[in-house]
Amino acid sequence: MVEIDKTRFDRLQEEMERENVDALICRLPENVLYLSDYWAQQGLSLAILPKGEEPILLAPEVEEPYAEKSWADTRIFGWGLVGEDDLFSSWERLLSDIRDEQSLQNSTVGVETSFELVAPPYNVMEPVGVGKPTLNLIEKVFSGGEVVDATGLLEKARSVKTDYEQDKLRVANEVAALGLARFEEEVLPGKTEAQVAAAVEQEIRSKGAGYKGANFARASAEIRTGPGSFETLLFVPSRSERITEGDIVLLELPTVVDGYWSDLTRVTVAGRPTKKQKEIHNLVSKAQQAAIDRMSPGTSWGEVDKAARETIEKGGYGDNFPHITGHGLGLRYHENIPMLYPGADDELESGMVTSVEPGIYIEGWGGIRMEDNILVTEDGPELLSTYDRTL
């Protein structure tokens, strides 16, 4: 059990105070982790944070060896075997106990009503959303009070990362770098996109477990080769298409280590890069650095986007950078705060983390993007991802 992250709770209590929320009840793995420091293996946990108190975690017995290491008051219930109660009965019993212990009978309870895009639990193959069953249960147990949407509150609190969280994000980026190194080895003519993607994922999963005390690591690599890399301006899947000599090969790599995310992109060339490939890579690199250099507390999100966009415009490729410059990340690989897009006038704060990922995409030729994760600090921007950025 690690020491509780007091900074995180001070921030949360402040937000709860401002929004008049007496307790938070979270089911989504990303928010359970935020409140309890436990990354749920499956979507069977609940985390409760009464204002001014320490968090309480409900976890199924099978997850006890890991859940009990969280900093929450952890309460275990039987689940999944013949004769055991169903999930909602166990939750109702334990939630009712907590309501009575904490005198929350007439309280305002904040829930995850508006999260739809979510981070998976460790078991990425069976994620959970928050639908009517969970909301109905909470409304039943807290029928004397009010149930309100805490989505905005949670997103805002999460947007500033504490020292503890920053360390976790550094580790996630180090593990991701193992995948970037493997990517460079694997890019050879004749290999399929899916083969290269699978090898990168293998590297991260096999070497990430146990890395600097991490329990679990997974990644989901997507590769595009040749002119098809043009399409990577948005999310596209790895195919059975083969790499040919001279191809641009682009890797998009979200990695999760114990629930903390990294989101990186690198491009390499299968063979010797052409002059044009090098020129465009240099321009993207310059645009990325220009954006990073602007990342200080108080700078508007739009100004950071502008720095990247103007660099690409000046380089003559203004029509070829159609997406935003970056997005928040931390407990999910896309978070809404901050969001680096043209004209955005919200301001960066110390502790915020974003991707910075300008790109140039030319139909029939290909796409080159470079993506790193940056921490905003009073002393200037810090690259959480330190892997080599040259072609």
Next chain:
Amino acid sequence: MVEIDKTRFDRLQEEMERENVDALICRLPENVLYLSDYWAQQGLSLAILPKGEEPILLAPEVEEPYAEKSWADTRIFGWGLVGEDDLFSSWERLLSDIRDEQSLQNSTVGVETSFELVAPPYNVMEPVGVGKPTLNLIEKVFSGGEVVDATGLLEKARSVKTDYEQDKLRVANEVAALGLARFEEEVLPGKTEAQVAAAVEQEIRSKGAGYKGANFARASAEIRTGPGSFETLLFVPSRSERITEGDIVLLELPTVVDGYWSDLTRVTVAGRPTKKQKEIHNLVSKAQQAAIDRMSPGTSWGEVDKAARETIEKGGYGDNFPHITGHGLGLRYHENIPMLYPGADDELESGMVTSVEPGIYIEGWGGIRMEDNILVTEDGPELLSTYDRTL
């Protein structure tokens, strides 16, 4: 574009008729696939099925190359680039058009209110749930009618697999078998659980893309070695623990190919199996076969469970099989229909698919489970997974 699966739609129309639902509107990738034959790369698609009509699919432009191959009337919207509408504005516009075209102004619309455990889209790292934003939007567009929960209707319709779906499940099981073969090669003293898991996943992802016309395959392997395999009676993660000579090594393997799932378990021994390991493996194998032999249309779910359970009891391990015998699967790796548990009196129907997965778990010694996927037919049970079941 493949020919539309008329059997599926006849069945759906029948269920909609029975439940007085005029149209279904689905966002979850598993149900979008069910209605449109398109496995969403991200959770940005909607599928609409008006009663008596063909389905309509809304998909973002970046997914068009795949979405347009669906059997739905596919309508594309811009998403994700600077200056494009946000998702909900595009959906509102297109849904309103459909409401008017199909005269659904005063209709009863069925939605996914109670799905919480969900299947991920192709991008397993960013799944979606159905929360207030989607439900509010649908209620707004269909404010002249009624919005009802179609979760039960969808689960019931999905529980019987058509010939088209059965073929997809056969392919998913063939791809999964590539992973089972790799597992046997990888189990060597000194390797970590995470290393073996990562290699199995790599095999499936790299060889699954393009296999018999499949676009995409992914798996998530979990490995437990030695006495720790006892804990696999429920879901447990792969660790950095190393295999030692003589260990039981258990692999739990969900695999998804173009949105259709296989769920398999195999056990091997690192070295020569002991007499006890062989005896228990034989007993589990007998229990599995006893259950499979009972799987005919009209047999109750409980009777199938009983066949496995009695075999294990007679073998002297009645206290060591604490979980259910099997569960439905198809568009998710756990579906609720059928569910093979003690005393269940619902009946199997031709076309249903379940896992059959008895196991024996002994604390301090280990666990042995064998899991295959069985199709119920009028001519008897068919093993969709045909990989070798010997130790």
